[in-house]
Amino acid sequence: MSAVDLSRWEPVIGLEIHVQLLTRTKMFCGCALSFGDAPNSHTCPVCLAHPGVLPVLNREAVRLAIVTGLALGCEIAPHSQFHRKNYFYPDLSKAYQISQYDEPICVGGHVSVLTPDGEFEVGITRAHLEEDAAKLVHVGGGGRRAGAESSGVDFNRGGTPLLEIVSEPDIRTSAQAGAFLRQLRSTLRRLGVSDCNMDEGSMRADANVSVRPAGSTELGTKTELKNMNSFRFLERGVDAEIARQVAILEAGGAVTQETLHYDPDLNEIHSLRSKEEAHDYRYFPEPDLVPVVPDRSWIEELRAGLPELPVDLRRRWVRDLGISFEDAEVLSEPRELVAYFEDVAGRVDAKAAANWVRGELRAQLRELGQEPWESRVTPAHLAELIGLIDDRTLSVPLAKEVLAEVIASGAAPAAVVEEKGLGQISDEGALVEIVERLLAENPDQAAQLREGKDKLVGFFVGQAMKASGGRADPARVGALVREKSGLS
Amino acid sequence: MPPVIDDATVRHVARLARLHLEPGEARTMEAELSGILEHVDVIQSLDLDDVPPTTHVLALENVMRDDVPRPSLSVEEALREAPEVVEGRFAVVKFEP
Amino acid sequence: MSAPHELTAEQCLAALRSGDTTATDLVEAALARVEDDRWGSFLAHDADRARERAREIDAMPERPPLGGVPIAIKDALSTRDLPTTSGSKILEGFRPVYTATCVDRLERAGAIVIGKTNMDEFAMGSSTENSAYQVTRNPWDAERVPGGSSGGSAAAVAAFQAPWALGSDTGGSIRQPAALCGIVGMKPTYGAVSRYGLIAFASSLDQVGPFARTVRDSALLLSHIVGRDEMDSTSLDWAEPIRLPEATDLRGVRVGVVEELMGEGIEPGVRAAVEVAFDRVRDMGATIERVSLPTSGYGIATYYLLAPAECSANLARFDGIRYGAHLDDVAGDLLEHYEQVRGRGFGPEVKRRIMLGTFALASGYYDAYYVRAQKVRTLIRRDFEAAFAKVDYLMSPTSPTTAFPLGERVSDPYSMYLSDVCTIPVSLAGIPAISIPCGLSEGLPVGLQIAGPAFSENGLFDVAYALEQALAFDPSPPGVA
Ligand SMILES: [Mg+2]
Numbered sequence A: 001m002s003a004v005d006l007s008r009w010e011p012v013i014g015l016e017i018h019v020q021l022l023t024r025t026k027m028f029c030g031c032a033l034s035f036g037d038a039p040n041s042h043t044c045p046v047c048l049a050h051p052g053v054l055p056v057l058n059r060e061a062v063r064l065a066i067v068t069g070l071a072l073g074c075e076i077a078p079h080s081q082f083h084r085k086n087y088f089y090p091d092l093s094k095a096y097q098i099s100q101y102d103e104p105i106c107v108g109g110h111v112s113v114l115t116p117d118g119e120f121e122v123g124i125t126r127a128h129l130e131e132d133a134a135k136l137v138h139v140g141g142g143g144r145r146a147g148a149e150s151s152g153v154d155f156n157r158g159g160t161p162l163l164e165i166v167s168e169p170d171i172r173t174s175a176q177a178g179a180f181l182r183q184l185r186s187t188l189r190r191l192g193v194s195d196c197n198m199d200e201g202s203m204r205a206d207a208n209v210s211v212r213p214a215g216s217t218e219l220g221t222k223t224e225l226k227n228m229n230s231f232r233f234l235e236r237g238v239d240a241e242i243a244r245q246v247a248i249l250e251a252g253g254a255v256t257q258e259t260l261h262y263d264p265d266l267n268e269i270h271s272l273r274s275k276e277e278a279h280d281y282r283y284f285p286e287p288d289l290v291p292v293v294p295d296r297s298w299i300e301e302l303r304a305g306l307p308e309l310p311v312d313l314r315r316r317w318v319r320d321l322g323i324s325f326e327d328a329e330v331l332s333e334p335r336e337l338v339a340y341f342e343d344v345a346g347r348v349d350a351k352a353a354a355n356w357v358r359g360e361l362r363a364q365l366r367e368l369g370q371e372p373w374e375s376r377v378t379p380a381h382l383a384e385l386i387g388l389i390d391d392r393t394l395s396v397p398l399a400k401e402v403l404a405e406v407i408a409s410g411a412a413p414a415a416v417v418e419e420k421g422l423g424q425i426s427d428e429g430a431l432v433e434i435v436e437r438l439l440a441e442n443p444d445q446a447a448q449l450r451e452g453k454d455k456l457v458g459f460f461v462g463q464a465m466k467a468s469g470g471r472a473d474p475a476r477v478g479a480l481v482r483e484k485s486g487l488s
Numbered sequence B: 001m002p003p004v005i006d007d008a009t010v011r012h013v014a015r016l017a018r019l020h021l022e023p024g025e026a027r028t029m030e031a032e033l034s035g036i037l038e039h040v041d042v043i044q045s046l047d048l049d050d051v052p053p054t055t056h057v058l059a060l061e062n063v064m065r066d067d068v069p070r071p072s073l074s075v076e077e078a079l080r081e082a083p084e085v086v087e088g089r090f091a092v093v094k095f096e097p
Numbered sequence C: 001m002s003a004p005h006e007l008t009a010e011q012c013l014a015a016l017r018s019g020d021t022t023a024t025d026l027v028e029a030a031l032a033r034v035e036d037d038r039w040g041s042f043l044a045h046d047a048d049r050a051r052e053r054a055r056e057i058d059a060m061p062e063r064p065p066l067g068g069v070p071i072a073i074k075d076a077l078s079t080r081d082l083p084t085t086s087g088s089k090i091l092e093g094f095r096p097v098y099t100a101t102c103v104d105r106l107e108r109a110g111a112i113v114i115g116k117t118n119m120d121e122f123a124m125g126s127s128t129e130n131s132a133y134q135v136t137r138n139p140w141d142a143e144r145v146p147g148g149s150s151g152g153s154a155a156a157v158a159a160f161q162a163p164w165a166l167g168s169d170t171g172g173s174i175r176q177p178a179a180l181c182g183i184v185g186m187k188p189t190y191g192a193v194s195r196y197g198l199i200a201f202a203s204s205l206d207q208v209g210p211f212a213r214t215v216r217d218s219a220l221l222l223s224h225i226v227g228r229d230e231m232d233s234t235s236l237d238w239a240e241p242i243r244l245p246e247a248t249d250l251r252g253v254r255v256g257v258v259e260e261l262m263g264e265g266i267e268p269g270v271r272a273a274v275e276v277a278f279d280r281v282r283d284m285g286a287t288i289e290r291v292s293l294p295t296s297g298y299g300i301a302t303y304y305l306l307a308p309a310e311c312s313a314n315l316a317r318f319d320g321i322r323y324g325a326h327l328d329d330v331a332g333d334l335l336e337h338y339e340q341v342r343g344r345g346f347g348p349e350v351k352r353r354i355m356l357g358t359f360a361l362a363s364g365y366y367d368a369y370y371v372r373a374q375k376v377r378t379l380i381r382r383d384f385e386a387a388f389a390k391v392d393y394l395m396s397p398t399s400p401t402t403a404f405p406l407g408e409r410v411s412d413p414y415s416m417y418l419s420d421v422c423t424i425p426v427s428l429a430g431i432p433a434i435s436i437p438c439g440l441s442e443g444l445p446v447g448l449q450i451a452g453p454a455f456s457e458n459g460l461f462d463v464a465y466a467l468e469q470a471l472a473f474d475p476s477p478p479g480v481a
């Protein structure tokens, strides 16, 4: 796809995001939610749509929807209603999806999205509850639909509670789309609403994309780009679609309103238009479910219980702690990590704390499959370790060694330093002795150094580190080498 | 005047409803639906502007259940009535998307 | 004592208590008549299961409240392992994995399911002629329909095949066949009985209710199935238990006669019989006045938009994938398979209603048809509210005619729809109504419909019981017992 001149065109993007809610049971029946269990092992007459069954609404799904709405600045509708959305597909047992139509539970919110380059606003049109479809597996023929020998349906996922969040078309770039979705994901995770795993399908994003001439306020014809299952694919898919539309418009053509599919392997857009006529979902109010009229006191209770949201946390950390946006983003979820980091940052310099928690600590723990808050390294330990660097007891490489020992034994860093004799040589006399000995032992190099070959300072520092078992302070050694060679 | 139910309407609606109609059946349907619509069209004469629709005759609201798992069917029972099963799943006729 | 099959449920219970009979005796008597099914009332039964259950109950140290009384169940109700078809080919051979809440409650109380009764396919019809399986004959005249859609249950009770039965009523499907078969049929307040396990026709209208030969048996049956069920969001807590009626007079009761349902379209013989009943009502001390339900004339139009719309969605699940009829001769793709399974599995009336309902909901027609019909429903409800501000109960014929000859209305759907002209407004309002036999017209039973405000079940039973005593109708069809 050729590069596009975007100075003449403005993309207009809105997202529709489906998230699976973290309930224990399905939306309308008592089947436990599962992932990866034997096909059809979590089904009952209700989710299999046996004749005569009826749906009963899961209160927890409603609670999670309200909590989300409150976090996204929505109004919680005083009266909401479920509708039937009618269409035939083998993964939809009743041949209608119970969803919300003109009376969704959350309406009209907005969020401020924080990026390294500043903040931008995205309106939230609505968020509504509905049920997920089952999983259709194509057996034989390589697993692709066309030419499959046959297909089979596993209803374990059928009826999983979903929240569909629809944004206003306030997004202008694929990067903004990604930033909005990332922030939404951390928000929903922080709220305990969804685990938002795009690769497992618990968060799925569709993008409505149109472009218009720069400066225009009218909306162009939009297309709907379906189910991009990673942030990278979302951004690449949106870019590809923008490029496609601009190419059409620049050639004097018109964009057709249609549903599209992004193929990440080929970086191509395909039409999903079926041979059939357009859908007519024949929405009508679900007679089997009564209206949801949430108690004001319940809503206020849920509002009062909202945690500090990732966006607020990040804004506060960047402003008050002076850490970078990237550090703040990484450290702001999950909530255990937030607590861990804040504990460390309360004891030592926040930037150093961010650096160590995000960097070395996570890197070393990753090898062991541990998270910081589950490890033997308490926030107090990490703060102590950072303190030992600050007071020059430990060099950074030594500190990493000490950390490994703390991870293994759970001993306090100072105790590790003591026990292993790892502290830096702070005795100036001992360092002078080492440096003088090395200069004497390596006369050729020493001579070149005296002639001004600066690079050889590094050679002597390296030798000094080796000779001291890493306990020498490299900066101090370097200074001594220069001094003794008459360079400084 | 009720809308005209012609052959195209019958075929469109039958497709939406996934109902195969034999040609003779479709012709009968056209006549019968037209006849019934003529009768039900009497409601067009009422002034209903300020009348709210009745979706539920009951005044119930907020009927919800606790998020507590209940036993599911055994896989065997779940599949028991299926006309055809493939690898523990309900078999679906081959189709193009 | 009468023969076991002639006993009412109350008499069965008395005989069981006194030791004059056993569950096994009652079940054997019923099974004999179910197996000699001259009326075509039953679609399925499981004699072994019923006998086994009777033995178990007879062996219990303490007999459960309905300990051993047989009951017939409309085939629209899901019964675990017992064939359940809702009268449709699309469910041929289907054995549910669960039992409807109301049936489960009855079985727990000791009732014994004696069989599944014939019905119009998916409860769509007023003559039971739309059953995909068989014709059911009216025990009063074998050449006439039993009414419908619960015609099998009505015929079974009228023909002494069971003392009582469950039916379902969406627009009159209990009351109208009860009227045509000379028995008592009751549609409770919408939400009184759990719909869980009732194969849905029109969800906002469907209600399960009792058939019996006496008003007290109706009340007894309802008392065991009424009340909130956590599997049905629209089921109601029932604060006041249903009790057995004992009223002997109607002093102080204000009765309204529905003006619109006493004129044109009502057979003279039917009108004459209900007028006799009105005289008895007056004799027993009630006041009678004429009351108008001005919008009730729009009932049929409203009903034939709303019910088909709901049924078009409710019947969409029958796709031949998870259960039901299997086709292995469809060459085409999935779309073709859907259309063939449904096109061949559903009968003409069901297809007609699915088409009508799909049309009423389709884009471009939704506001003019579905939404307008919902608004008319509001007007009809208001008519009843206004009437109940003046009177306690409303009376009318249950059906405009007595049982009509088999085949008479099959070719003209709209004439069949008119069979429910008296019952449909009540259904749209969601209020309870009972039909009791009030006499004969040319040898055929006539039903009187008594409707009351929501939750007035106990009062309705009182009025119906007092009137039943005064009318002393003999529910034995000639030559049947
Ligand atoms: Mg959706």
Ligand SMILES: [Zn+2]
Pocket: A026, A029, A030, A031, A042, A043, A044, A045, A046, A047, A048, A159
């Ligand atoms: Zn389930």
